[in-house]
Amino acid sequence: MTPSITITQAMIDSYAAISGDFNPVHVDPDFAAATPFGRTIAHGCIPLEPVFRLVQARLGLAVLPQGTGMKLRYLRPCHPGDTIGIVVKADGPEGIEFQCVNQRGEPVIEGAVRLVSGGIS
Amino acid sequence: MTPSITITQAMIDSYAAISGDFNPVHVDPDFAAATPFGRTIAHGCIPLEPVFRLVQARLGLAVLPQGTGMKLRYLRPCHPGDTIGIVVKADGPEGIEFQCVNQRGEPVIEGAVRLVSGGIS
Numbered sequence: 001m002t003p004s005i006t007i008t009q010a011m012i013d014s015y016a017a018i019s020g021d022f023n024p025v026h027v028d029p030d031f032a033a034a035t036p037f038g039r040t041i042a043h044g045c046i047p048l049e050p051v052f053r054l055v056q057a058r059l060g061l062a063v064l065p066q067g068t069g070m071k072l073r074y075l076r077p078c079h080p081g082d083t084i085g086i087v088v089k090a091d092g093p094e095g096i097e098f099q100c101v102n103q104r105g106e107p108v109i110e111g112a113v114r115l116v117s118g119g120i121s
Numbered sequence: 122m123t124p125s126i127t128i129t130q131a132m133i134d135s136y137a138a139i140s141g142d143f144n145p146v147h148v149d150p151d152f153a154a155a156t157p158f159g160r161t162i163a164h165g166c167i168p169l170e171p172v173f174r175l176v177q178a179r180l181g182l183a184v185l186p187q188g189t190g191m192k193l194r195y196l197r198p199c200h201p202g203d204t205i206g207i208v209v210k211a212d213g214p215e216g217i218e219f220q221c222v223n224q225r226g227e228p229v230i231e232g233a234v235r236l237v238s239g240g241i242s
Contacts, residue, residue, distance in 0.1 A: 011139050018132050018139075019170040025183045041184055044173050045166035049140040052165050062146040063162050064195055072191040077184065 003053035004085035007042050007078055015043050042078040047100050047108050050086050055113050058096065069114035076108040084108060124174035125206035128163050128199055136164045163199040168221050168229050171207050176234050179217065190235035197229045205229060 009029070016022045024031035025041055032040040055064060078084060083103045090097040093115070100109040130150070137143045145152035146162055153161040176185060199205060204224045211218040214236070221230040 005140070014135055014139055018135055018167065019126070019174070021170070021174060021177075023183045044185055045169060046139065048166060049142070053140070053142060056142075062144045063198065064165055066196055066198070068195045070191075070193040070195075072193070074185055074189045074191075075187055077187070 002086045002088065003050040003057065004083055005046065005049050006083040007046055007080050009040060009080045011046065012040060012042050012080065015046060019043060019045075037077055037079070039079050042080070042082075044074060047078045047082075047084040048072070050084060050100060051098065051109070051111070051113065054086050054088070054098065055096065055115070058091075059115065065116050067116040069116075070111060071113075072109055072111040074109055076102070076106055078102065078108050082108075123207045123209065124171040124178065125204055126167065126170050127204040128167060128201050130161060130201045132167065133161060133163050133201065136167055140164060140166075158198055158200070160200050163201070163203075165195060168199045168203075168205040169193070171205060171221060172219060172230075172232070172234065175207050175209070175219065176217065176236070179212075180236065186237050188237040190237075191232060192234075193230055193232040195230055197223070197227055199223065199229050203229075 012026055016027050021043060025035055026043060029040055056062065084100050087099045087101055088096060089099060095112055095114045097112045099107040101107050133147050137148050142164060146156055147164060150161055205221050208220045208222050209217060210220060216233055216235045218233045220228040222228050
């Protein structure tokens, strides 16, 4: 089973406090309702979290080894209520190609991780 | 002035609750003291936050436009007490090359963002 994250407004509010990014498009549902998105948007790091967990699980490590490379392209915004999972497109000794997809199967991030050895478990 | 983030254990604990990644290397200072790092490590998204803020400020946008690309390489772990800032190495209409550096000037992440147009302010 690959990792996934179900986004909540509480999670977004908590991330705003970590990052200091309290833009109303993230934390004010009324404001966000009047934007083209119609609802709040998760900060870009939140849908990325399953990628870190996938790679850690793949390597059996608690944190990514130094030198780990990552390539990302953001494709769609993520909102409260979305569940973001991962589809592995390619998996080899040197890296993983993936898509983060929402519960409708729409890709929200596509990318690749270049694996390096080392790190701590 | 470029964005920066000063990492605290509370921030890491809060991020653990968002991500579900409560590995003791992140949240248990006693456990972490016995690892090669000697102290807790911030989840990989935390030192990345100034990058999102830099790009948003550069574009005058609240969120990254769809299609935004990012290339990253993790170079060093980040710990509570670290202040992570950004050094812009190149800045053109199509993208920004950067290093996230800690308060000792050591690069912790290096990377590039490929800018696309669009998005909401």
